Amino acid sequence: MPNNEAYLQMYRRMLAIRLFEERVNDLYTRALMPGLAHLYIGEEAVAVGVCEALRKDDYITSTHRGHGHCLAKGASPDLMFAELLGKKAGYCKGKGGSMHIADPETGNLGANAIVGGSAALATGAAYSSKYLNQGRVVVCFFGEGALGQGVLYESMNLAQLWKLPVVYVCENNLYNEYTHFTETTAGEIVARPAAFGIQSATVDGQNVRAVYDVGSKLVDRARKGEGPAFVLANTYRFRGHHVGDISRDYYRTKQEEQRWMEERDPIKILGAYLTGDHIVEQAELDRVQDGLAAEMDRAMQWAIDAPYPAVEEVGEDVYA
Amino acid sequence: MHETTDTTDAPAVTVSRELTFGEAVKEAIAEEMRRDERVVLLGEDVAEAGTAFKVLTGLVQEFGPKRVVDTPISEAGFTGIGVGAAMTGMRPIVDIMFGDFLALVMDQLANQAAKIHYMSGGKWRVPLVVRATLGASRRSAAQHSQSLHAWPSHIPGLKVVVPSTPYDAKGLMKSAIRDDNPVVFFEDKMQYKVKGDVPSEEYTIPLGVAEVKREGRDITIVATSSMVQVAVGAARMLEAIGIDAEVVDPRTTWPLDEKTIVDSVKKTSRAIVVDEGYGRYGVASEIASVIAEGAFYNLDAPVTRVAAMHVPIPFSPPLEDATIPTEKAVFDTAKRLCGK
Numbered sequence: 186m187p188n189n190e191a192y193l194q195m196y197r198r199m200l201a202i203r204l205f206e207e208r209v210n211d212l213y214t215r216a217l218m219p220g221l222a223h224l225y226i227g228e229e230a231v232a233v234g235v236c237e238a239l240r241k242d243d244y245i246t247s248t249h250r251g252h253g254h255c256l257a258k259g260a261s262p263d264l265m266f267a268e269l270l271g272k273k274a275g276y277c278k279g280k281g282g283s284m285h286i287a288d289p290e291t292g293n294l295g296a297n298a299i300v301g302g303s304a305a306l307a308t309g310a311a312y313s314s315k316y317l318n319q320g321r322v323v324v325c326f327f328g329e330g331a332l333g334q335g336v337l338y339e340s341m342n343l344a345q346l347w348k349l350p351v352v353y354v355c356e357n358n359l360y361n362e363y364t365h366f367t368e369t370t371a372g373e374i375v376a377r378p379a380a381f382g383i384q385s386a387t388v389d390g391q392n393v394r395a396v397y398d399v400g401s402k403l404v405d406r407a408r409k410g411e412g413p414a415f416v417l418a419n420t421y422r423f424r425g426h427h428v429g430d431i432s433r434d435y436y437r438t439k440q441e442e443q444r445w446m447e448e449r450d451p452i453k454i455l456g457a458y459l460t461g462d463h464i465v466e467q468a469e470l471d472r473v474q475d476g477l478a479a480e481m482d483r484a485m486q487w488a489i490d491a492p493y494p495a496v497e498e499v500g501e502d503v504y505a
Numbered sequence: 506m507h508e509t510t511d512t513t514d515a516p517a518v519t520v521s522r523e524l525t526f527g528e529a530v531k532e533a534i535a536e537e538m539r540r541d542e543r544v545v546l547l548g549e550d551v552a553e554a555g556t557a558f559k560v561l562t563g564l565v566q567e568f569g570p571k572r573v574v575d576t577p578i579s580e581a582g583f584t585g586i587g588v589g590a591a592m593t594g595m596r597p598i599v600d601i602m603f604g605d606f607l608a609l610v611m612d613q614l615a616n617q618a619a620k621i622h623y624m625s626g627g628k629w630r631v632p633l634v635v636r637a638t639l640g641a642s643r644r645s646a647a648q649h650s651q652s653l654h655a656w657p658s659h660i661p662g663l664k665v666v667v668p669s670t671p672y673d674a675k676g677l678m679k680s681a682i683r684d685d686n687p688v689v690f691f692e693d694k695m696q697y698k699v700k701g702d703v704p705s706e707e708y709t710i711p712l713g714v715a716e717v718k719r720e721g722r723d724i725t726i727v728a729t730s731s732m733v734q735v736a737v738g739a740a741r742m743l744e745a746i747g748i749d750a751e752v753v754d755p756r757t758t759w760p761l762d763e764k765t766i767v768d769s770v771k772k773t774s775r776a777i778v779v780d781e782g783y784g785r786y787g788v789a790s791e792i793a794s795v796i797a798e799g800a801f802y803n804l805d806a807p808v809t810r811v812a813a814m815h816v817p818i819p820f821s822p823p824l825e826d827a828t829i830p831t832e833k834a835v836f837d838t839a840k841r842l843c844g845k
């Protein structure tokens with residue numbers, strides 16, 4: 186059982202992601218950010234609950250909706266903002282942008298803009314961890330849309346055959362872009378890992394404490410060499426598929442969104458637990474929020490002021 | 506393949522309207538779906554969402570979910586399903602949101618669709634259209650910005666369409682759907698909002714017929730897809746310094762109208778090929794070879810490619826902008842080749 190300080194840490198991390206993402210949206214609406222971004226708002230408990238169960242040298246792979254995973258694994262907001270703005274100081278020198286944050290320092294193998302694109306890569310990292318006897322665990326984050334990609338099943342089969350230390354974390358936020366997952370997904374999701382004999386768990390992805398419990402059990406199990414696992418985290422994205430997805434009436438109702446935001450906000454849920462049990466006072470949580478907001482504002486402004494890469498850099502990094 | 510214009514149902518009066526590139530594509534698909542019940546559309550978010558680029562909005566309302574079908578994110582699967590359905594009496598159009606995802610589809614396309622007619626000694630046919638996008642500069646980074654039309658162009662058995670205007674997009678899409686072969690149809694995602702004249706009466710444009718988009722005497726600029734606009738822009742700049750450029754648009758990379766291209770270069774004796782794919786081993790290289798072989802004795806300067814820089818497409822705007830052919834680059838190249 187984690188102590189209260191650990192829960193407070195998870196609260197901070199979730200809030201940091203939320204405040205980061207709100208600023209990303211702001212950068213988009215102020216036309217300061219090139220391209221689009223897929224916000225993680227509403228899903229923070231999944232990344233934070235799972236990553237709190239990881240060591241610093243454990244690996245993750247992430248997705249197009251990846252800011253939350255990267256921050257939860259320890260990325261710095263300033264370098265993230267800089268990457269999102271295409272600045273030289275960014276994690277990928279401006280070459281990757283929102284969908285491709287990668288950072289070896291924090292074990293982040295990279296966000297991936299191909300749906301399902303990291304399933305095999307994550308499994309390969311687990312293969313290497315086992316071969317090199319490193320005891321590292323790999324978490325492969327993906328949306329339920331990736332369940333449509335065959336490479337996921339090829340990878341899971343290999344992972345189970347070879348008892349690889351990888352945890353597949355399926356974030357079911359109900360929609361593949363603009364289509365409800367029930368229109369694209371046959372049968373029960375957890376029947377799929379079960380077909381390979383992979384242990385799975387279904388968890389309320391809005392409750393970070395539950396995610397942490399499940400995550401740490403399966404991560405420890407993988408680390409001990411007992412094989413891969415699959416987590417189905419039920420969650421919801423509060424915003425559009427991407428920042429430009431404003432009119433959503435044709436695929437989901439305002440009432441549905443409202444209900445999730447009011448009743449199922451992971452930050453509110455943990456906040457209520459912390460204050461309800463008098464672990465912390467609301468005033469303390471407010472102070473946390475003010476501190477993080479100021480930190481995010483500074484990071485964002487630093488990135489706005491940072492220079493672009495020089496054009497000559499375009500040809501660098503094609504080959505190692 | 507060589508469809509002639511079908512005027513049987515044409516209205517007596519030609520009404521020309523402005524349509525966007527996206528509307529022209531949609532109109533072609535809608536007309537063919539009305540004409541032939543075997544035409545169906547398969548892809549991610551093609552129905553209510555009308556595709557991620559909102560190009561096909563309204564089709565599901567007219568044709569229903571039986572013919573405009575949202576698929577799971579399973580590109581290899583639904584493309585292969587398109588191949589099998591095409592072999593057995595249907596004329597599917599498969600929608601690949603970003604051309605980059607062709608990488609996921611290549612087995613179905615290159616090893617299956619392309620070869621089935623030949624391997625079966627001409628017994629099976631695969632009347633399939635794969636729609637895909639190309640084009641950078643949308644700040645979408647390396648996995649959503651590539652122009653991969655060289656890939657299917659390299660494979661015997663596939664036809665490849667790279668339209669540059671709404672008019673061409675409509676006429677070529679109709680021919681692609683009526684073709685008995687697998688056709689990959691590339692739309693530049695940056696062009697969807699570009700407008701152009703499209704007559705309201707029925708017409709088709711045969712696959713394999715180039716068009717001279719601008720006549721000129723001094724240099725030929727062969728350009729594909731949205732690079733035709735770049736070439737025309739460069740030609741205007743060149744006019745100001747006394748160079749008269751001809752712009753040739755092949756419209757399909759296979760079949761390739763080699764004659765129109767070579768004839769143009771024989772007339773002008775200089776050639777540039779502008780293409781948004783990679784220059785190395787690419788469409789620009791192939792067309793340059795065709796020119797070198799066909800017009801060698803008429804050439805006064807080396808045939809020169811202006812194509813995407815040979816790097817993954819970077820995200821950062823100043824870097825991305827440096828990777829794609831520009832009017833200025835074409836202008837400078839033409840000026841140099843003309844010795845001005």
Ligand SMILES: Cc1ncc(C[n+]2csc(CCOP(=O)(O)OP(=O)(O)O)c2C)c(N)n1
Pocket residue numbers: 223249250298299300301327328329330331358360361362426549578580602606609
């Ligand atoms: C192979 C592939 N096909 C299609 C897309 C376009 N696309 C981007 S996100 C997305 C939906 C993904 O849904 P899901 O995996 O559930 O993740 P979510 O966006 O809900 O987080 C699609 C279809 C893509 N990036 N990659």
